[in-house]
Amino acid sequence: MHTHAHANPPRVDGVQLIGNLLAHLNGERPLDVRSVEALRHGIVASVRRGESLDVSLGLVASGQRTMQTRLLHLKRDEQLRQALAAVSLDASLSTWARCLRLAPLVRTFIDCEWPHVRRLAEPLADWPQWKVHVFRAMQTDIALPRSPTGLHYVAQRAESCLSKEPGAKLLSRYL
Helix, strand or coil: CCCCCCCCCCCCCCCHHHHHHHHHHCCCCCHHHHHHHHHHHHHHHHHHHHHCCCCCCCCCCCCCCCCCHHHHHHHHHHHHHHHHHHHCCCCCCCCCHHHHHHHHHHHHHHHHHHHHHCCCCCCCCCCHHHHHHHHHHCCCCCCCCCHHHHHHHHHHHHHHHHCCHHHHHHHHHCC
16 A cells, blocks of 8 residues: 655644644544644655654754753743733733833842752742742743843743644643
8 A cells, every 4th residue: 555645744843743642642632634644744754765753753853953942942931921920910011011020030030049049849939929930930941031122022932832832832741
């Protein structure tokens, strides 16, 4: 039996694809058609080209971050998004205003407190929520933005990733 490889395979991010597959295997949701086709194409391409499955599925490519690094970025960004929510005393406060409020707190935490608490497994119980989230973001070992502009960029990216990458978010929980 000859399996037809698609000339134009569906574009599905490799990390998202593996996350979707894991969610399916966990019984959380069915595998969507695009993921099925991308998996089928990746497997057939791997066999025909003699390349490893991780390359065929788009998990490894020259110049790309590793899956773990991408997931750590996702985890860091989610923690920063939650820290931004925690510094808001008013729900109507804009994301930019929250970034202006959080940036000096992040700088102070990184410069003054992080060297003393970095070895802790968990944040201190009496910390405010913004600090708990900044601590968890620092635990990823991915540098945190220290300026309002950098935080705003991360906040915008984190918001868009929440709906577009549920499979990747699932994988990041295993870090």
